[in-house]
Amino acid sequence: MKIGELATESRFEMEQSMNPQNFEVMVTPQMLNNFFPLFQKGVRVICNTQCTLENLLNEQFGIEPEYIKNRITTIFLNNRAIDAVGKTMVNAGDSLALSASMPGLVGATMRRGGYLAAMRGAMTYHQDEIVENKKNSWISLKLFNLLLPELSPGFLKQGILINGVELKRFLKQQDENGCPIKYVPVNAADVSVILEETSCCCENDFLFKVYLKG
Amino acid sequence: MEKIARINMGAPGGPKVTEEPIGQYAGLGGRAMTSLIIANEVNPLAHPLGAENKLVIAPGILSGTVASMSGRLSVGCKSPLTGTIKESNAGGQAAQVLARIGYAAIILEGKPVGDDLYKIIVSANGIKVEVDNSLKLMDNYPLIEKLRREYGDKVAYMTIGSAGERLLLAASIACTDPELRPTRHCGRGGVGAVMGAKHVKAIILDDAGCSMRAPKNPEKYREANRKYVEGLRKHPVTGEGLPAYGTNVLTNVLNEAGGYPTRNFKSGVFEGGANLSGEAQAELEVKRGGLATHGCHRGCVIQCSGIFNDKDGKYLTKQPEYETVWAHGGHCGIDDLDTVARLDYMDDNIGLDTIEMGVTIGVAMDAGLIEFGDREGAIRLVGEVGKGTPLGRVLGCGAAITGKVFGVEKVPVVKGQAIPAYDPRPIQGIGVTYATTTQGADHTAGYAIATNILKVGGDVDPLKTEGQVELSRNLQIATAAIDSTGMCLFIAFAIMDQPETFQALLDLLGSFYGTEMTGDDVIALGKKVLSAERDFNTRAGFTKHHDRLPRFFYTDPIEPHNQVFSVSDDEMDQLFNW
Numbered sequence: 001m002k003i004g005e006l007a008t009e010s011r012f013e014m015e016q017s018m019n020p021q022n023f024e025v026m027v028t029p030q031m032l033n034n035f036f037p038l039f040q041k042g043v044r045v046i047c048n049t050q051c052t053l054e055n056l057l058n059e060q061f062g063i064e065p066e067y068i069k070n071r072i073t074t075i076f077l078n079n080r081a082i083d084a085v086g087k088t089m090v091n092a093g094d095s096l097a098l099s100a101s102m103p104g105l106v107g108a109t110m111r112r113g114g115y116l117a118a119m120r121g122a123m124t125y126h127q128d129e130i131v132e133n134k135k136n137s138w139i140s141l142k143l144f145n146l147l148l149p150e151l152s153p154g155f156l157k158q159g160i161l162i163n164g165v166e167l168k169r170f171l172k173q174q175d176e177n178g179c180p181i182k183y184v185p186v187n188a189a190d191v192s193v194i195l196e197e198t199s200c201c202c203e204n205d206f207l208f209k210v211y212l213k214g
Numbered sequence: 215m216e217k218i219a220r221i222n223m224g225a226p227g228g229p230k231v232t233e234e235p236i237g238q239y240a241g242l243g244g245r246a247m248t249s250l251i252i253a254n255e256v257n258p259l260a261h262p263l264g265a266e267n268k269l270v271i272a273p274g275i276l277s278g279t280v281a282s283m284s285g286r287l288s289v290g291c292k293s294p295l296t297g298t299i300k301e302s303n304a305g306g307q308a309a310q311v312l313a314r315i316g317y318a319a320i321i322l323e324g325k326p327v328g329d330d331l332y333k334i335i336v337s338a339n340g341i342k343v344e345v346d347n348s349l350k351l352m353d354n355y356p357l358i359e360k361l362r363r364e365y366g367d368k369v370a371y372m373t374i375g376s377a378g379e380r381l382l383l384a385a386s387i388a389c390t391d392p393e394l395r396p397t398r399h400c401g402r403g404g405v406g407a408v409m410g411a412k413h414v415k416a417i418i419l420d421d422a423g424c425s426m427r428a429p430k431n432p433e434k435y436r437e438a439n440r441k442y443v444e445g446l447r448k449h450p451v452t453g454e455g456l457p458a459y460g461t462n463v464l465t466n467v468l469n470e471a472g473g474y475p476t477r478n479f480k481s482g483v484f485e486g487g488a489n490l491s492g493e494a495q496a497e498l499e500v501k502r503g504g505l506a507t508h509g510c511h512r513g514c515v516i517q518c519s520g521i522f523n524d525k526d527g528k529y530l531t532k533q534p535e536y537e538t539v540w541a542h543g544g545h546c547g548i549d550d551l552d553t554v555a556r557l558d559y560m561d562d563n564i565g566l567d568t569i570e571m572g573v574t575i576g577v578a579m580d581a582g583l584i585e586f587g588d589r590e591g592a593i594r595l596v597g598e599v600g601k602g603t604p605l606g607r608v609l610g611c612g613a614a615i616t617g618k619v620f621g622v623e624k625v626p627v628v629k630g631q632a633i634p635a636y637d638p639r640p641i642q643g644i645g646v647t648y649a650t651t652t653q654g655a656d657h658t659a660g661y662a663i664a665t666n667i668l669k670v671g672g673d674v675d676p677l678k679t680e681g682q683v684e685l686s687r688n689l690q691i692a693t694a695a696i697d698s699t700g701m702c703l704f705i706a707f708a709i710m711d712q713p714e715t716f717q718a719l720l721d722l723l724g725s726f727y728g729t730e731m732t733g734d735d736v737i738a739l740g741k742k743v744l745s746a747e748r749d750f751n752t753r754a755g756f757t758k759h760h761d762r763l764p765r766f767f768y769t770d771p772i773e774p775h776n777q778v779f780s781v782s783d784d785e786m787d788q789l790f791n792w
Contacts, residue, residue: 033497036493036497037488037494040466040488040491040493040494041488071450073450074467076467076470076471079470079471079472079483079774079775080775081471097466097467097470099466099467099470100450100451100454100455101449101450101451101455101707102451102455102463102464102467103451103452103455103456103461103463103464103518103704103706103707104461104464104657104704104706107451107464107467107707109641109643109644110467110471120640120641120642120643142466142470144463144466144467144470144491144493145455145458145459145463145466145467145492145493146450146454146455146458148493
């Protein structure tokens with residue numbers, strides 16, 4: 001699955017308005033798995049809110065409608081199962097989790113628009129009033145199972161928001177696991193900032209972009 | 215499979231084997247066979263560990279044929295854990311081998327006098343029952359090694375570990391997988407204790423000289439199987455998700471849904487969930503030279519099992535299933551896959567239901583025996599069960615008894631059986647199934663669905679509780695039917711989503727017997743099984759008041775949804791009204 005490229009201009013505008021520092025790395029496809037735990041726990045992605053989930057997935061993230069319909073068959077927004085992507089509104093700071101079809105009774109129950117949706121009861125998403133309308137904002141995104149290898153490269157290329165402490169922990173963990181990430185620094189100063197114990201910079205967000213070699 | 219064998223373990227002079235034609239049970243298999251025999255022949259007031267109880271072992275209708283996914287074995291009895299009728303099933307090789315030998319069922323009856331221990335050898339030459347006290351109190355892994363030295367590697371084994379011999383209520387019956395490891399268990403309901411009560415330690419199944427069972431219409435059967443396999447392979451659940459991640463693919467999703475029971479059902483989200491996920495497990499397995507994709511029986515194309523190695527790359531256990539990872543993991547506040555794998559091995563070895571044991575350990579933690587999250591403590595407690603200490607005997611009898619002994623108020627059981635890995639408060643429908651099934655709390659009892667069986671359209675409001683009873687009813691009917699075929703329940707998604715795959719299953723059944731099968735036939739079979747089970751339970755003394763969840767599910771809201779179980783008693787009491 002390829003995430004389509006957003007209009008470069010609108011992506012650029014969002015990034016500029018959030019003003020994070022860039023940190024870009026190049027990795028081999030074999031190292032992509034190292035990022036999966038990040039996506040399972042949740043990463044922040046820049047987007048506009050005050051939109052439908054359909055708009056977010058298709059027009060902002062560039063995921064094709066057929067893929068959304070046939071592949072992303074289990075969706076949670078703030079821990080509630082979603083049935084109608086066209087009617088679900090996304091607010092700033094929301095937590096979105098995307099999964100492929102799940103096995104079993106409960107897996108079928110969680111499925112978007114499934115016959116067994118009634119078995120969920122009140123954990124089905126029910127649109128509340130929009131709390132905060134915010135453009136150039138962010139949501140927390142989780143990817144599970146089959147969608148991890150299919151969607152994570154696109155999101156990594158667009159960039160995920162990560163603060164300095166989390167980024168440093170992540171890079172250190174790759175070293176400890178024997179898979180140090182060979183990074184392509186935006187400039188040398190940015191790299192040294194991350195690696196030093198400079199608290200005022202480590203609290204800031206970085207836009208962590210990952211490109212696959214080859 | 216035209217004959218039934220009865221082994222009277224308490225016959226004067228020693229166990230006696232008789233064979234008879236299948237008779238009134240013709241056309242039945244799996245759960246249909248076990249439940250109808252138990253319902254017809256066992257006094258519902260019998261003591262489950264006494265001579266009146268029977269242990270029925272039955273392959274599915276299609277087991278022993280070339281049909282893919284047909285390797286499930288059913289074991290039935292009156293359960294010593296729940297007091298209800300019980301059907302417990304497992305994968306592994308036993309169903310295929312027993313079916314090819316030609317037995318539609320083996321029924322263990324009576325109870326021996328004295329303390330001799332027996333093994334039973336089943337082959338095309340008949341059935342032999344022999345004393346073998348050298349097997350006493352052996353656990354499953356060393357037991358299989360010993361039996362293999364005598365009977366070889368071209369047979370299938372069914373065994374009980376020390377738990378079954380000690381008549382513990384969480385005791386399972388192990389079936390060997392294609393690698394001859396005792397990893398596939400008829401786990402639920404204490405069926406291992408019933409086998410132990412009859413002093414049977416091992417059943418050796420040898421199909422040497424036997425052929426695959428032949429269908430009435432071979433050409434149609436082959437074509438149906440081809441379409442069936444094609445359907446399973448192309449579906450994202452059966453063809454991709456389950457092979458890649460196993461059943462533990464559910465951990466992340468249940469956790470996200472807020473339905474992952476954590477620390478004895480105190481919350482629906484576990485902060486360590488991602489560490490236990492199927493995704494993390496698959497990666498670890500592959501990294502350590504194990505397998506993330508593996509079939510528990512020959513003929514399986516879904517291959518949702520796997521092999522879990524330790525840090526040094528040595529075999530530790532089969533890939534733990536979702537329910538096992540939850541029970542020993544999040545339910546106990548433990549987020550380490552190596553600890554969970556170790557506990558899974560111990561359960562398999564001692565011969566214990568991993569769900570019951572995991573829930574029991576969590577209840578023990580709630581009682582303060584050890585802290586939530588205490589990995590070594592959990593291993594030590596399961597070790598007590600294996601040693602047969604007084605504490606171990608309490609724990610090995612399951613969550614309900616452990617809760618009573620240690621004064622725990624909130625014990626997640628229905629009809630004495632531990633509730634599995636899905637909280638019923640955010641997912642109300644599973645609560646209906648837990649409460650009402652004939653089996654005690656069982657997540658697989660209402661597991662399967664097919665669109666043209668259920669005829670359930672899109673007019674059930676997902677925000678309301680109405681309609682959930684009907685859904686659970688239809689699921690239970692369909693599941694009872696599938697459990698009778700010998701088919702793995704994981705075919706459910708493919709047959710639900712793809713009408714042509716469901717039709718292929720009907721064609722497999724029809725062409726095997728030379729008849730036409732329809733969805734209505736499947737419904738009728740499911741209803742027949744459930745009606746017999748329900749009737750048995752009623753005669754055993756169960757009433758609608760037993761079809762309820764523990765009180766705290768109605769009163770304690772669970773985070774993050776702040777929800778209690780709210781399906782009314784009146785609604786649930788309508789479930790079996792047909």
